[in-house]
Amino acid sequence: MFSRSQAIPLAKDASSRFLPWIVAFTVYLAALALAGAMALSTVVARWDRELSGTLTVQIPALVASEGADAEKEGAGAADEAARVEAAVEILRDTPGIVAAEILEDSEIEALLEPWLGVGLASEELPLPHVIDVMLEPGAELDLKKLEAALAEAAPGMSIDDHGAWFDRLAALARSVELVAGLVVLMTGLSAVLTVVFVTRSGLAVHHNAIELLHLIGAHDAYVASQFQFQALRLGLTGGVPGLIMAVLTLLMLRMAGDPIDIPLLPEMRLTPEQWSALAGVPVVAAVIAMVTARITVLRTLAKMP
């Protein structure tokens, strides 16, 4: 027998043939944009997790003037160590701070190694003393007060709570997410306009069949159902290949990026939940096409006498 979608022969329409292509492109771009936004969001969240609850206190090394004798140099080194120890004591006595550990020279050298090379850091440059500070979860320190106390014990020191750096990074991430959202919105809008065009064209082409359905007692909703299920079918027909192409593109990008080892950039990988969200893109696109077709038909028919 015949299904609902066959009462009006929409499948044979020329205008229906290009809709799957439009949906495929839309889903492809939307999936890539969404994947990018989700991966970036994951990275930012990881950075936030790693950086929140920590402080870094940096105390510059005292530079001995040229020609200074060994006795003075020794006194200077003892003075420098005393400043660092005093700073550590202040930090450990401050409520809200769980731990304050001085980074070994080797650890600092390891941090600088990607930029300065092996062994160069300690020989050529006076390295600052770095104190890694762990805070209690949710602790709210009076940074100005702490900074004043530390400056008295170790003049020239600086506190980095990573806030400014992270704020700039988060702002960049938000901008990229916004662009990704706009890409999804624009491609979605173009698909919606295409569905409206195809549906209106179908209404014009099948005017006689629609009039007949009305005359034998069909409600507008019955006519709309013919168009909406066709739009759903075409949406899925185009959406699934679009998603497959997007997944292949993402896998190729990952394969191309794997050999590149940049320490500062964390891996941009999607979680299983994020892959599931991507899988929903063609379904959402098809449902949007279906709803658009239904609304277009109902609004157009409502204007008819």
Next chain:
Amino acid sequence: MVRFENVGMRYGNGPEVLRDISFTLEPGCFFFLTGASGAGKSTLLKLIYLACRPTRGLITLFGRDVATLTRAEMPLLRRRIGVVFQDFRLVEHLTALENVALPLRVAGARMSQTRDHVAELLAWVGLADHLQAKPATLSGGQQQRVAIARAVIGRPRLLLADEPTGNVDDEIGMRLLYLFEELNKMGTTVLIATHNEGLVSRFDHPQIHLENGESRVHFPAEKALA
């Protein structure tokens, strides 16, 4: 069941196709709608099956003033009316069975529930061997019978037929009119538009005659005398 009071109808800014049409169809009656080609028979039928609205006058259908009908109310009213269109208006890509089942489908019935009933009706109009035939493969007379079956499948209270004998010879035309009489005997109100005065004269039914856009109701001699 159907009442026209001083109904006038014009298309756009053109002349009035129908002027001051007044008549009443009581439940269970059988009327012919006669008149020359272009007299306005099809327009009058269109007004009854709600394909267009009158430009003036009052039309009541099943007790409802059609001017007050909302778009949502029309489908339920149209399901009480079966129409045999002059050009049949069969859906080309559907089989005879599917075409006849269409009014039931739009009313929400499932094909599995209606198949036997539809097949039985097609057998009644002599098309038992053509259930799966597409309209293009059927003759004019066969298409007409499919159209009639589609018009009556929903057991309408009012059956309208526009020139049902126009494309068939007199013998088949007579058989079709006997078919309509049988439906009328089952309680369906029938209004048949035709310009074939010869066929009409062989039946003892009243006529609404259209001439120059105006109507006159003629009753058969014996009824008029009675």
